[in-house]
Amino acid sequence: MLLVIKLLLVRYVAPIPQVDADCNGNVTLPCPAVNQENMDFLALAWYKEDSNGKRHGIIRKSDDGVMAFENGRSASFGTMHSLLLNWVNASDEGTYLCAMSANVGGQNKDARVELTVRGKSHVNQIFPHKMLICAHYRIF
Numbered sequence: 003m004l005l006v007i008k009l010l011l012v013r014y015v016a017p018i019p020q021v022d023a024d025c026n027g028n029v030t031l032p033c034p035a036v037n038q039e040n041m042d043f044l045a046l047a048w049y050k051e052d053s054n055g056k057r058h059g060i061i062r063k064s065d066d067g068v069m070a071f072e073n074g075r076s077a078s079f080g081t082m083h084s085l086l087l088n089w090v091n092a093s094d095e096g097t098y099l100c101a102m103s104a105n106v107g108g109q110n111k112d113a114r115v116e117l118t119v120r121g122k123s124h125v126n127q128i129f130p131h132k133m134l135i136c137a138h139y140r141i142f
């Protein structure tokens with residue numbers, strides 16, 4: 003009995019998938035909420051969560067097509083509803099949420115992915131307001 007409960011807990015708190023990207027590179031974030039290309043849903047959206055857990059919309063798709071959220075980072079959809087980000091920089095680091103809104107009778111699903119950007123610089127001494135530039139552009 004105890005073993006069964008343990009297994010259920012382990013399953014339930016599955017770790018958030020981690021994805022690494024190179025600064026200035028492109029990255030694909032898989033949507034853990036879906037497992038097939040031709041999934042039947044009302045809409046699917048990608049958000050970035052800030053440190054307060056607030057969601058900021060990036061891109062969304064439904065029968066009406068693909069729509070970018072206002073003030074969202076530019077992005078596109080890849081296969082299996084993944085999120086494609088070009089020219090990644092340190093400000094792209096963080097937690098992303100893929101949220102699927104089900105059709106009537108279905109179950110909504112959402113899941114997070116964590117993005118880490120490699121090769122980012124620390125605070126730039128000469129241009130402190132550009133603290134997020136990539137390391138290989140850093141001015142020493």
Ligand SMILES: *[C@@H]1O[C@H](CO)[C@@H](O)[C@H](O)[C@H]1NC(C)=O
Pocket residue numbers: 026027028088089
């Ligand atoms: C990232 O994608 C853009 C646009 O598709 C392309 O021009 C660029 O070469 C890609 N960068 C890398 C590092 O693959």
Ligand SMILES: *[C@@H]1O[C@H](CO)[C@@H](O)[C@H](O)[C@H]1NC(C)=O
Pocket residue numbers: 075076089090091092093094132133134135
């Ligand atoms: C990082 O990329 C975003 C979106 O492409 C851009 O608005 C922002 O200025 C970039 N940050 C730096 C420090 O280059």
